[in-house]
Amino acid sequence: MNPKWWKESVVYEIYIKSFMDSNGDGVGDLVGVRSKLDYLQELGVDVLWLTPIFDSPDHEGGYDIRDYRSIMDKFGTMEEFEQLLEEAHGRGMKIMLEMPLNHTSNEHPWFKESRASKKNDKRNYYIWREGRGSGFPNNWGSYFGGSVWEFDTETEEYYMHLYSHRQPNLNWENEQVREEAYQIVKWWADKGVDGFHFNSIAHIVKTEGQRDEDTGNTQHLPVERAYQMFSSLDKVNGIVKRLHEEEGANYEIVAIGEAAGLDPSQTLDSIGDEPGKANMVLNSDHMLLSHASQGIARWTTQSWTLLDIKNAISHWQTVLHGHGWNANYLADHDQPRAVCRFGHPGEYREQSAKMLATLLMTLEGTPSIYQGEELGMIGGVFHTADDFRDEETLNFLDHARKSGMDEEEALKIARRNTRDAGRTPMQWDASRGAGFTTGDPWIGIAPDYETVNAAAAVEDPNSVFHYYKKLIELRKVSRALLYGEYKLLLPLHKDIYAYTRTFEDETLMIVLNFFGETPMFTCPERLCERPREFLIGNYEPGVVEGSDFELRPYEAAVYRLG
Known part of the structure; x- marks a missing residue:
């Protein structure tokens, strides 16, 4: 723990x-x-x-x-x-x-020095490469579209930027x-x-x-x-x-x-x-x-x-x-x-x-x-x-x-x-x-x-x-929510996301309806044999007994299992 x-x-x-x-x-x-x-x-x-x-x-x-x-x-x-x-x-x-x-601004003093000369002490603070026949040093794509390489006319080489061309990549091998x-x-x-x-x-x-x-x-x-x-x-x-x-x-x-x-x-x-x-x-x-x-x-x-x-x-x-x-x-x-x-x-x-x-x-x-x-x-x-x-x-x-x-x-x-x-x-x-x-x-x-x-x-x-305030308060007092092991329930259900959190002798069951329909929740037998206590949810408590119950649109409920 x-x-x-x-x-x-x-x-x-x-x-x-x-x-x-x-x-x-x-x-x-x-x-x-x-x-x-x-x-x-x-x-x-x-x-x-x-x-x-x-x-x-x-x-x-x-x-x-x-x-x-x-x-x-x-x-x-x-x-x-x-x-x-x-x-x-x-x-x-x-x-x-x-x-x-990962990167700085192209207005950072380091980059200003780096681009000033190939012999500058801070040249290798950034990643510079010569072009090749097709132009760019390689064919990597940027998160913002286009190449990760930007041509700089000061020294006629390319510098790397995974994001904006205004964010040159630092050279962490240095x-x-x-x-x-x-x-x-x-x-x-x-x-x-x-x-x-x-x-x-x-x-x-x-x-x-x-x-x-x-x-x-x-x-x-x-x-x-x-x-x-x-x-x-x-x-x-x-x-x-x-x-x-x-x-x-x-x-x-x-x-x-x-x-x-x-x-x-x-x-x-x-x-x-x-x-x-x-x-x-x-x-x-x-x-x-x-x-x-x-x-x-x-x-x-x-x-x-x-x-x-x-x-x-x-x-x-x-x-x-x-x-x-x-x-x-x-x-x-x-x-x-x-x-x-x-x-x-x-x-x-x-x-x-x-x-x-x-x-x-x-x-x-x-x-x-x-x-x-x-x-x-x-x-x-x-x-x-x-x-x-x-x-x-x-x-x-x-x-x-x-x-x-x-x-x-x-x-x-x-x-x-x-x-x-x-x-x-x-x-x-x-x-x-x-x-x-x-x-x-x-x-x-x-x-x-x-x-x-x-x-x-x-x-x-x-x-x-x-x-949110009530959920935060619950999290602070429940060791199961803090340190409990997560176990997915009903893994193939297309509408319901359910799982348990278990720590020592405390088990919580979380049931979430992700959509606006009213699906039926069928509780796994090993869990529904145990009494359950409603702790928090976004509707007034519904059925807390039995293995099957209907969920309301976007319903969420947290139960403590006895």
């Missing part, structure tokens, strides 16, 4: 740009986060995960970093961050920073780069930061030689096929290990590594409870089910089934049990809202939001709530291309226009898949600007803010907010 504070915590992800604006400039900031600590404390969350706050030209949502030791002007000052850290700690909450170390990364992390740990989410860290190591791969009929190797060309968790552990080896240091930090494209078995050597390893692993298998591919091709969507979701989640739950720890999530700043993706944004918005909350809070691992998820937010409306802000979305629309796609069809696809869908401002109240800002917001506010907002939710004891 090996209890740890981060295993027993609930994380709340803050996309700071859209959380709370304190000065009316339309952009969220650190003072805004600090002003909402009472709200977050009432919800019951333990860890505030801040997306990048570092100095950045902000072409890519702050993930293009210009200075890792400074705060972006839009967000505030270092003094304001220190005040937030102090006040959060005073309330028993911890602060975790998202730390992108020992100086690894030392720089360690010193950055240590600098923030010395400030008292409690943890780090290492964004894209699985991609810091690239296959030796960056060789070509067979692309079939495509110009660039689809990025999901290139995952194994740049996937590894090992290098980040060197940073974490060195922190714990610091003489006289006592860093009680948590380290989360992303594992996109990896099988859970590939992460087992890299994660663990002991100092010097990534503590949790965040995977995206269930989040990628609705995409046919990645890169430009990711805009081609496909339908998911509940069997797909059960298989994806159950695989990580079972393989990591007793060996590693999951970081669980159903939404983040890069995804459409959970209710829109997995639930029902219309008639059953509240019921489906509560059903998804039940799933998130009862899986083995540390759950992460994305801002607004506790309200059942469904995101904004994007009428024209001018309403979008996300570079990846704008790249797709440009690609669609050049390829002759019908404009309305392209907009329809963009609305369904854009990262902006999850980035619309937090809806605090029914006032103009949704209580987020007194000015003009950096991106449009969802039109339902007058009815779906935090002020109304806090006042309504039956709201999604209070349901």
Whole structure:
């Protein structure tokens, strides 16, 4: 079991740009986060995960970093961050920073030096290659479409970027780069930061030689096929290990590594409870089910089934049990809202939001709530291309226009898949600007803010907010929910997701109806021979005796088995 504070915590992800604006400039900031600590404390969350706050030209949502030791002007000052850290700690909450170390901004001083000359001391801080007959050094595809290579006229070579061309990849084979990364992390740990989410860290190591791969009929190797060309968790552990080896240091930090494209078995050597390893692993298998591919091709969507979701989640739950720890999530700043993706944004918005909350809070691992998820937010409306802000979305629309796609069809696809869908401002109240800002917001506010907002939710004891609050309270007192083994029930049922969590003599059974129909739940005999106690659900308690009972639309229920 090996209890740890981060295993027993609930994380709340803050996309700071859209959380709370304190000065009316339309952009969220650190003072805004600090002003909402009472709200977050009432919800019951333990860890505030801040997306990048570092100095950045902000072409890519702050993930293009210009200075890792400074705060972006839009967000505030270092003094304001220190005040937030102090006040959060005073309330028993911890602060975790998202730390992108796979790449920097092309405005970072390192890159400016690197591109200045092939003989510059920082040339090998980044990945440079000469072109070849066909132009690009190899045929790898970028997440944002096109090649991972960008030609630079300064030295007439190409540099690698897995994402935007404004985000050149650092060369982690260079020992100086690894030392720089360690010193950055240590600098923030010395400030008292409690943890780090290492964004894209699985991609810091690239296959030796960056060789070509067979692309079939495509110009660039689809990025999901290139995952194994740049996937590894090992290098980040060197940073974490060195922190714990610091003489006289006592860093009680948590380290989360992303594992996109990896099988859970590939992460087992890299994660663990002991100092010097990534503590949790965040995977995206269930989040990628609705995409046919990645890169430009990711805009081609496909339908998911509940069997797909059960298989994806159950695989990580079972393989990591007793060996590693999951970081669980159903939404983040890069995804459409959970209710829109997995639930029902219309008639059953509240019921489906509560059903998804039940799933998130009862899986083995540390759950992460994305801002607004506790309200059942469904995101904004994007009428024209001018309403979008996300570079990846704008790249797709440009690609669609050049390829002759019908404009309305392209907009329809963009609305369904854009990262902006999850980035619309937090809806605090029914006032103009949704209580987020007194000015003009950096991106449009969802039109339902007058009815779906935090002020109304806090006042309504039956709201999604209070349901999350009750689930968090239950999780904190149930050892089965914290450390219990996950066992999938009814694996082939197309409408019901059911499983048990068992720790010592406590067994909980979770039953979720993922759709708007009324399927019959048939309890496995070995479980239904035992009395069951209703603990929480999104409807008034139904039948608690017998082996068969009908589920209501998007019903969720948690039972304790005697």
